[in-house]
Amino acid sequence: MAGYEIRTSNSKKGKGLFATKKYDQGAVILEEDPLVSCQFAWNAAYRYLACDYCMRPLETPEQNVRRLACKPDIVLPHSNCFETNLESITTCNQCAVLYCSEMCRDRAYATYHRLLCYDTSDAQHPITVLLEAWKQMHYPPETTNIMLLVRILAYIEQSSNPSQAAAKIKQFCHRTVNEDAELVHKLLGEQFADQLNTLRDLTSNLISGEHVQEFLTPEGFCSLMALIGTNGQGIGTSPLAMWVNAVLEITMSDDERQQIDLFIDKLYQYVEEESGTFLNTEGSGLFQLQSACNHSCAPNAESSFPYGNHRIQLKALKPILPGDEICISYLDDCALQRSRHSRQKELAQNYLFVCWCERCSSQSSQPDCTSEEEMSEDDADD
Structure with a gap:
């Protein structure tokens, strides 16, 4: 029996996830596969090989770090502590897209790929044209991919009950503006109007059908763009990081531990020098x-x-009691440590709300700008 339920949180938040049983710190609350997922366009362009369905990387930790550091002679110790099964890699019979297993290939085909299978070498194919247009509009770091939107449309059209599938998608928050706070999502500002029209036209060339027509009107397309912008959960996978985590679990002497820690630090230094933060x-x-x-x-x-x-796995960071709302941070660790002003600015641009959580409420008397870094940010915006 699930230890959580979705119900109304308050008039501002709408729905929320609430605990129906006690969770200790570190307890797993839930695990879930997405309706659809998609690798970022630039990530794929930079040869981050991954399963086209589940995004599992298709390289070993050693291959991964050699590529990221551009050092083909790197040898990872304790390579047997992390098993990478690459023997089950397979492809779509028609388009040669890579999958980590036949199961993922079959799931992709049944969910959306039947409508989206195409010759990836065809520079004039509507998917190729759409992806190239998207990449020219959205340089790294990306926060979503137009193909996530396309896969949603294909998921609806391929469903055995398209009306039910469309209703399921509409259950996600898909407002394009927050009227109360006069906020507009950063993907939908006036400066992007031409881009949105171009993307909508290119998407309409790619996929159509009576069940997705409402999403291809100007208003419907904006709402779907807002949906992937506000609900799209970032996914990051890394063979190197999983190897590091596995090595940290090995029992070894203090001297060995010190040596392996220094080696890992050096690996990340090599990677940062060559690939920057473009790691996963x-x-x-x-x-x-x-x-x-x-x-x-x-x-x-x-x-x-x-x-x-x-x-995805959701874990408790602290004890959670029955009736407590289960809340996560939409911000990364770095942004979470910054001032209330900086946090509010990012949340408004990406998620269309002004945060009044307990922490923000307690810091409401803070000045609007509290660090040189944020002041320089504001100067750059002027």
């Missing part, structure tokens, strides 16, 4: 349960991807 296979997905979690700047739960694919 990255993308985004649409999760039904996890998306019901509201934000807090002092969250009691956090999401992670412990299986190296798109399956």
